[in-house]
Amino acid sequence: MAQLFSLDGSARVMDSNVKVSFSYLESDLVRAWQLRFAPQQRRMQYGGFALALAVWAIYMFYATRSRFEWALFFFTLSLFALLLVGGIAFRSLFPRLLFRFGPKYRQAYSLTFSAKGIRVEAAHQDSWIEWSRYSRALVDADSYLLCYGSSLFTLIPRRAFMSAEAQQMFEQLLSRFIPEIVRRDT
Numbered sequence: 001m002a003q004l005f006s007l008d009g010s011a012r013v014m015d016s017n018v019k020v021s022f023s024y025l026e027s028d029l030v031r032a033w034q035l036r037f038a039p040q041q042r043r044m045q046y047g048g049f050a051l052a053l054a055v056w057a058i059y060m061f062y063a064t065r066s067r068f069e070w071a072l073f074f075f076t077l078s079l080f081a082l083l084l085v086g087g088i089a090f091r092s093l094f095p096r097l098l099f100r101f102g103p104k105y106r107q108a109y110s111l112t113f114s115a116k117g118i119r120v121e122a123a124h125q126d127s128w129i130e131w132s133r134y135s136r137a138l139v140d141a142d143s144y145l146l147c148y149g150s151s152l153f154t155l156i157p158r159r160a161f162m163s164a165e166a167q168q169m170f171e172q173l174l175s176r177f178i179p180e181i182v183r184r185d186t
Contacts, residue, residue, distance in 0.1 A: 018113040018170045022160035024106070026099045028143060032155045033095035035140050035184065036147070053080055111156065113173050118154075129154070131177035140184045144174070 053076065060073050099105045104122075112119040118129040134154075138145040146154040161167040174181060 016113075016115050016169065016173060018161075018166050018173070019110065020113075020156065020160035020162075020166070020170075021108065021110045022157055023108045024099070024155070024157070026096060028155060028157050029099045029105055030092065030095045031140070031142050032145055032153065033098075034091050035138050035143070036145055036151070036153055037091060049080060049083075053077065111160075113170055115173070115176075131173075134178055136180035136182060137174055137178045138182050138184065144170075146178065 056073065056076070060069065065073075107123050110121040112121075117131055120127045120129060133148050134146045136147050138147060138153075142158055144156040144158070146156070148154075156170075158167065161170065
């Protein structure tokens with residue numbers, strides 16, 4: 001038995017072990033990748049760049065410009081198109097390829113969450129991860145991403161929880177051990 005703290009600060013005593021078993025779906029990885037690597041600020045950056053490019057285009061069409069300025073304009077336009085297509089490929093195509101060619105995403109996992117940490121069991125893996133490894137959690141309607149390092153994460157699909165009580169106990173562990181939780185599930 002362990003003492004867990006709810007979001008309102010009250011303490012409850014309950015068994016803190018939560019066990020989930022699942023296999024990833026391609027859609028799990030795509031959504032997680034988009035959640036992790038496509039924040040709102042990136043959309044604002046693309047929008048700001050597109051707005052600046054539109055203003056430049058209006059200026060170029062209404063003013064007399066040299067061939068060099070036109071070449072520079074079309075180079076910038078091409079660069080923007082390349083960045084846009086590359087961003088879409090990174091958010092959609094890359095995780096699909098990662099899932100299809102990465103064997104670790106096609107095996108069954110069993111995770112046990114407790115106050116001591118997370119036990120990960122898979123076909124060729126039995127490891128223990130301490131909660132302190134994770135710096136933040138991203139939560140959306142479909143999954144939990146426990147983030148560590150600059151771009152690494154552990155993905156736990158919400159569908160893996162067999163009951164609302166197990167999910168609530170897991171969220172209590174998250175709020176107790178993860179310093180920053182960002183919710184995008186509302």
